[in-house]
Amino acid sequence: MAPDMQTPLTDEQQAPLMSAEDLRGQGRTPDTPFRIACEDGSVITVMSLLRVLPGKRIVGEAHWQGRRVLAKLFIAASGHRHWERERRGIAEIHAKGIPTPDAVFAGKLRDGGFALLTEFLPEAPTLAECWEPVSEAPVGEAQALDVLQPAFALLGRLHAAGLLQNDLHLGNFLAYRGKLFLIDGDGIAPLAKEAEKARQEALDNLALLIAQLPLAWESRLEELLSAYRSEQERFSPEAGTLRRAIEKTRKWRLDNFLGKTVRDCSQFAVRQTARRFSTVLRSEQENLAALLDDPDSAIARGDRFKDGGTSTVARIEANGRPLVVKRYNLKNFRHALSRLWRPSRAWHSWLSGHRLAFYGIATPAPLAMLEERIGPLRQRAFLITEFCPGRNLLQHLSPDSEPGACEAAAIIGFFQMLFRLRISHGDLKANNLLWHDGKLFVIDLDALAEHENPAVFMRRWKRDRARFLKNWPENSPLHRWLAANLPEET
Numbered sequence: 433m434a435p436d437m438q439t440p441l442t443d444e445q446q447a448p449l450m451s452a453e454d455l456r457g458q459g460r461t462p463d464t465p466f467r468i469a470c471e472d473g474s475v476i477t478v479m480s481l482l483r484v485l486p487g488k489r490i491v492g493e494a495h496w497q498g499r500r501v502l503a504k505l506f507i508a509a510s511g512h513r514h515w516e517r518e519r520r521g522i523a524e525i526h527a528k529g530i531p532t533p534d535a536v537f538a539g540k541l542r543d544g545g546f547a548l549l550t551e552f553l554p555e556a557p558t559l560a561e562c563w564e565p566v567s568e569a570p571v572g573e574a575q576a577l578d579v580l581q582p583a584f585a586l587l588g589r590l591h592a593a594g595l596l597q598n599d600l601h602l603g604n605f606l607a608y609r610g611k612l613f614l615i616d617g618d619g620i621a622p623l624a625k626e627a628e629k630a631r632q633e634a635l636d637n638l639a640l641l642i643a644q645l646p647l648a649w650e651s652r653l654e655e656l657l658s659a660y661r662s663e664q665e666r667f668s669p670e671a672g673t674l675r676r677a678i679e680k681t682r683k684w685r686l687d688n689f690l691g692k693t694v695r696d697c698s699q700f701a702v703r704q705t706a707r708r709f710s711t712v713l714r715s716e717q718e719n720l721a722a723l724l725d726d727p728d729s730a731i732a733r734g735d736r737f738k739d740g741g742t743s744t745v746a747r748i749e750a751n752g753r754p755l756v757v758k759r760y761n762l763k764n765f766r767h768a769l770s771r772l773w774r775p776s777r778a779w780h781s782w783l784s785g786h787r788l789a790f791y792g793i794a795t796p797a798p799l800a801m802l803e804e805r806i807g808p809l810r811q812r813a814f815l816i817t818e819f820c821p822g823r824n825l826l827q828h829l830s831p832d833s834e835p836g837a838c839e840a841a842a843i844i845g846f847f848q849m850l851f852r853l854r855i856s857h858g859d860l861k862a863n864n865l866l867w868h869d870g871k872l873f874v875i876d877l878d879a880l881a882e883h884e885n886p887a888v889f890m891r892r893w894k895r896d897r898a899r900f901l902k903n904w905p906e907n908s909p910l911h912r913w914l915a916a917n918l919p920e921e922t
Contacts, residue, residue, distance in 0.1 A: 444477050444495065452507040452545030456487045460698075464492070468505065469542040476503055476547060485698070489514070493552060501536055501549040508545075514618055515546035521617025522550065528593035530586070531613045533606075553613065559583055559605035572652045580645070581659035582612045587641060588663030590614065591634045594623045600640045634667040639677035643685055646792045647849065650678065686790055693786050694779075706807055711782070712800035720800050720816065723750050723757070727802065727814045731757055743777075747819055754819035756796065760812060776803050777878045778813035784877035785817065793849060794873045796820045820875070822868025829862075831908035842872040844917055847897075851919040854883045856892035862903040890921075 447465040455462055462484065467477045476496050483491040487508060494503035506515040519538045526532055537549040559579065566576040583605050590597060597604065599619030606613040623630040638660065642653070649656070653674070661668060669677075694711050696702040701714045710724055723730050734746030734757065744759040760777045778801050785798035796817040804811040822828075829835055835843060846865075850857070857864070858879025866873040883889035897918055904911040 444479070447477055449475075451543035452505070452511075452541055453543065455490060455505070455507045459486045460484050462490065468547070470537075470547060471540040471542050474537075476501075476505075476549070478503055478505070483698075494549070496537065496549055499536065500552045500554070502533065502552045504548045504550075505541070506546040506548070507541075511546055515548060517620075518548050518616075518618045521620030522548075523617075524595060524620055524622075525590070525593075525614060525617065528590075528595065530590055530593060530595075531611055532615060532617075533613060553606055553608045556606040556608035556613070558603045559607060559612070560602035562607055563602055567646070571646070571648045572655065577655060580656060583641065584656045584659040585663050586612050586614060587638065588660040591623065591637070591667055592664035594630075596621045596623055596633060596637050598637070600637060601644055631667055635669050635674065635677050636681070638667075638669065639674060639681045642674075643678050643681040647852070650675065686787065689790055690783050690786060693783065706805070708802060708804055710800065710802040716799050719751055719753075723748070723755075723816065724800060724802055727757055727759065727816075731759055754821075755799070756817050756819050758815045758817075760814070776810050776813035778803065778815040781815050781877045781880075784880040787855075787880070787882065788874065788877070791849065791853060793846070794871045795877065796873060796875060820866050820868050820873045822866035822873055824863035825865045825867060826862040826903055828867045829904075829910055831904040831910045833909055834913040835910070838870055839867065839872075840913075840917075842867075842870075843914075846872050846874070847918045850896075851893065854886070854889040854893075856881050856883065856889060857896050858892070860896040860900045862900065893919075 444465060447467045448463075450462075450466045450468050452468075455466075455468070462478075462481065464481060465477055465479045467475050469475050474497055476494050478490070478492045478494045481490065481492045482502075483489075488506070488511065490503075490505040490507060492503055494501050496503070504515075504518060506512070506518075508514075515538075519535070522532060522535050526534070533551040533553055535548065535550050537547065539547060541547055562579050563576075566573065566579055569576045583602070586605065587597075587600070597614065597616070597619045598621055599616055604614065604616045604619070606615055623633055642650070642656070653671070657669075693700055694702065699714055700711050701717045702711045703709075712720055712724065730748045730750070731744060731746045734748035736744065736746045737756075738745040740761075742761055744761060746757050748755055748757055758778070758781070782798050782801040785795050788795045789797065796819065798815065798817050800814075800816040802814040802816075804813065829839065834840065849855075856879075857874065857877075858881065859876055864874060864876045866875060881892070883892065897920065900918070901911055901914055904914075
């Protein structure tokens with residue numbers, strides 16, 4: 433080789449050297465690969481991103497001293513506390529024999545911030561990824577139990593070791609070579625020393641895991657609890673106490689999730705100016721950008737289902753994908769004045785759609801919501817959802833016969849779920865329920881409400897039930913079947 437020639441640098445070697453301050457400035461989307469130097473002189477090369485908390489933390493697959501590792505970079509000026517908790521948590525569960533990826537390095541970054549590197553487990557799906565393909569299987573189905581029971585057994589081991597995982601969700605378990613690993617040391621904390629308090633903490637932690645499953649799984653709790661008890665005998669929750677804890681936790685999770693749908697976070701992108709407020713699923717932000725810029729033009733080009741005084745609904749195409757845009761109109765000055773200070777019906781429908789999705793009730797996925805504003809005053813609003821091609825029940829069901837077995841199970845399950853959750857729809861006519869792909873989808877969520885007051889709920893429920901039955905003649909076989917099978921009283 434000629435003396436002036438050099439071996440070409442690899443992509444990894446050419447990756448820019450960044451500081452914690454640089455990474456804070458790159459927000460949610462730091463470019464990869466990049467390198468960052470540690471105080472001891474070693475260099476971490478982050479090859480791909482797994483999670484980013486803008487300005488605070490970056491998690492990604494990385495290389496360090498010839499090893500493939502999982503890197504957690506704590507880049508906030510105050511990151512020491514979280515780094516220390518993460519480091520200590522991993523050490524504690526490792527010392528107790530709980531399976532977790534080994535820590536390989538914990539130290540300061542050269543220009544500020546901290547790093548924690550753990551063993552990288554290749555091709556190790558999270559339990560959330562394992563759960564996805566079986567999540568809609570019949571409750572108690574063997575494959576679904578095979579996914580869930582090991583998590584409950586591992587939680588039992590954790591509690592037996594005197595520890596909690598306060599950020600307990602299926603994404604914090606990894607399945608690797610037939611074994612389940614617990615990750616995220618930041619959420620690890622010791623159980624209280626006082627017995628009764630420790631029992632309550634373990635109960636709440638168990639409820640946190642259960643509350644993330646579809647509600648129907650509460651009918652099969654014993655099979656999950658048997659796995660939990662197989663690893664410890666100290667905590668054996670009473671059924672009623674556990675159910676109350678699950679309900680409380682689920683309510684807290686729902687409120688927290690709905691709050692996220694209208695603020696900028698990892699899942700939702702929110703933009704607010706003096707003239708408009710918009711929120712969109714971050715995964716849909718690029719696809720829907722042009723539509724959000726000019727929804728009126730999209731509606732004008734679309735196929736209109738409804739063009740009334742208070743709302744206009746159109747099926748549109750966005751990048752070859754069918755969607756529905758609903759525009760909430762202002763009929764006149766008086767109507768506009770009455771809507772100025774209230775959250776728009778689009779806002780309400782957006783929250784209602786995500787509420788139903790949280791509970792596992794099928795509805796066309798809400799993708800984006802836009803309010804036109806003058807400062808804090810609201811004007812017109814838009815809701816964008818997926819398009820559901822199903823037939824409504826007025827078209828799909830015959831009044832002259834009872835529904836088929838599949839439809840019957842779906843109708844009963846849907847109404848029982850609403851009844852149990854104390855959810856009223858507000859306009860439950862048959863053409864607001866669509867039958868598609870073996871499921872019942874509910875639409876037109878403008879007046880949907882979840883009630884804490886049982887008496888208020890019962891009044892609204894009776895109205896919903898009567899409105900639904902009104903779709904078919906009283907003496908028809910379908911009406912009689914519905915009247916006999918839909919929940920009526922508490």
